[in-house]
Each structure stands twice: as C-alpha cells, then as structure tokens.
Amino acid sequence: MGKDSITLSPKHGVNPSITHCPICGKETGVALLGRLKGDAEAPRDIRDTHPCPDCQAVLNKGGNFIIETRDGESGDNPFRTGRIVAVTTEAAERLFTLRPIPRVAYMEHTPFENLFGEHLKGND
Numbered sequence: 001m002g003k004d005s006i007t008l009s010p011k012h013g014v015n016p017s018i019t020h021c022p023i024c025g026k027e028t029g030v031a032l033l034g035r036l037k038g039d040a041e042a043p044r045d046i047r048d049t050h051p052c053p054d055c056q057a058v059l060n061k062g063g064n065f066i067i068e069t070r071d072g073e074s075g076d077n078p079f080r081t082g083r084i085v086a087v088t089t090e091a092a093e094r095l096f097t098l099r100p101i102p103r104v105a106y107m108e109h110t111p112f113e114n115l116f117g118e119h120l121k122g123n124d
Helices: 053-060 089-095 109-116
Strands: 016-020 027-032 045-047 064-069 080-087 104-108
Touching: 053 064, 064 089, 064 109, 080 089, 080 109, 104 109
Parallel strands: 016 045, 064 104
Antiparallel strands: 016 027, 064 080
C-alpha cells in the first residue's frame, strides 16, 4: 500500500477517531486509522498534531497559550481542566522565567486560579 492508501481493519473497517486541537480541544476532523497493531479498535478521540484555525491565528499573531491542568499533573499530556487563556508575549515574559518563552504552556490549577480565577469561569 502507498502512503496515500489505508489498510482496512477486518473488524473495524476504516477505524475512525475524532481529532481534537492540541491547544483548545475543539474537534478538528476525523482520522481514518484502518488496521492497527493487533487489529485493535481506534480510540474514539485523539489529539491532532496541528492547532485548529482559531488557535493557529492566535499563534500567528504572536500570542501564547496557558492551559490549566489539575494540581500535581505533569508530563507531555497532563489532564486539562478545560480552562485556557491566550496572552501576549510581553505578558508571558512577565509570567514565566523560562526562556525561550513557550508558545503553549501548562499551569497547574492553583497558580492558574491565583492569576486568572476571578476573570475566568471554568467548565466545572
């Protein structure tokens, strides 16, 4: 099979997953995964590799994102609470000592709440 073809799963056919923006979590499309190792069923939802058009527009204008996570979460894919803010690079430079300034950063709930709590309503 070529790079533009898909090997169908005997059990699951095209084996689709819904893709989500890695920043805001909005649905961005459908991934057709076909046959996976062990002919496993594809997960219902997966993180896309590219931001949605709205988030990409913020990044293109030089904005930075701060994504709230649960306290104690770490790693490449921490549990997200659903609250997110976009800030200018100047604001990010005041908030973070890390250089270079990350375009997308995670912040645990407690400091996020201390910075933005009275201005943002969560999904909870």
